[in-house]
Amino acid sequence: MDALAARGNRSRAYPLAGNAIEFDRVTLARGGRVVLDGVSAAIRAGEFIGVFGPNGSGKSTLLRAILGLLPPLSGAIRVFGDPPARGSRSAGYLPQQRAALVDLPICGWDFVASAWRGDRWGLPLVSRRGREEVARAIARVEAQTLVQRPLSQLSGGELQRLLLAQALLGEPRLLLLDEPLISLDPHFQQAVISLVRDIQLAGEITVLFTAHDPNPLLGVMDRVLYLGNRRAAIGMVDDVITDQVLSRLYAMPIEVLRINDRIVVVAGHGPVEAEAHRHDV
């Protein structure tokens, strides 16, 4: 299979029905710079997609476009058949964690609950049904013991769980998770991944999960979407994470090594994930 589905040289890779997200020759720019140029891809409903790529390759930009926050310069995006709509209830979103949250004096419960229909006018009161839903979301991320404490006393991983609980409010059909593994230790990375996998399988939810390192996600991803050099490749791990495809996406010679079922992506000077852990556009 030709994994490199870019540059608009073919129209629709997958049939319309059953697709959660379709990109049809989409060009996206952020801050005046084109980050994706004529990208076509389709994601089927219920798929778990790992989204990878070097810093600045447009992972966060892609998610923002799917949320309707960033209109494409050209081409069309469809989410469950419709153009992306800001404020859509079908999408749950975990933005990249922001430093501003770290010293908030507000307790976890109120923080999660602020996202429950937070777009409505009026007082921030949460109805009985809302409280049940907030409690359910908190229970799903196993954060019941955290939510009495102020955010300023939580670790990065604990905060990440609360952000995930917020993303789950409103029973979304689509989960867009932007770097949920950042600042988590390996044990907790696995916990978050299996949590997301369980939620995804239980509700037939489509998941887009951005990360720097594909290895923690190898067992759970259905397919990968790899961004780089303004292009995108979507397909099975073995078809996309290859010397040939990644060399085109990174625009330099890349070697993919397999060591004990782990993938190591090596550029001229060493593993490319080593450049990771900076915040992305």
Added chain:
Amino acid sequence: MFEYDFMRTAFLAGGVVAVAAGAVGFFLVLRNLTFAGHALSHVGFAGATGSVLIGVGALWGLLAFTVAAAVAMGLIGDRLRQRDIAVGIVLSLALGLGVLFLALYTAGAGEATAILFGNLLAIAPGTFWSLVALSAATLLALGVISRPLLFATLEPELAEAKGVSLRLVSVLFLAIVAVAVAEAAQVVGVLLVFALMVGPPAAAQRLVSRLGAGLALAVGLAIIETWGGIALAYATDWPTTFWIVLLSCLVYFASIFKPAIARSTTSHG
């Protein structure tokens, strides 16, 4: 002390303003906008002195300038890195204008002192009812926007994705802040608005982490500090403003030391 009309008016006016200042200040502190609040009060100084010059009540000039400045600030947006510098420079200009207006208005230094440091014991009945109306309007408007405001404050990116207009919420909130600043300036003066709008909410947020409790505590502390200040001023004949500012400062520093003790005993969960 309640046998005097001016004392009763002072307690009522101080209480009415404290409720609005505490509630608005709670969100101001949560949004890290305390400098903006401070700047607005200084911009208000030019408005107050200017309106005295042309023979209109100081409150109205104050209000006009703070609201106009707040809307402008909201439109600039808070992502602009240079914003605090721009705001600081504009507030210097405003203070300079205030000085000019005062120089042109030859009649009184007393008026200037009242604008700068407040004079709660000399509130006219007309001003009192204006303050009641403004407080009610402030609280009502805050009530209407508080839900998206809270969401946009805690999680701006998610709020935006869920359809909250960050710009609109920011402009509306700063306009509400402007009205509250103009009110608070009647009590403690434009230079010391911080004491009423920032001190009590900042202390409250250090003491409790539930939103409802924090908001109630911020309002409660603002009222207690204001009333305590008036009572102490009555007893000592020193300025009300001095006592309010002192109480605000003491409560805030007390709140800093308290959680350090609480945290060391409960953080093992």
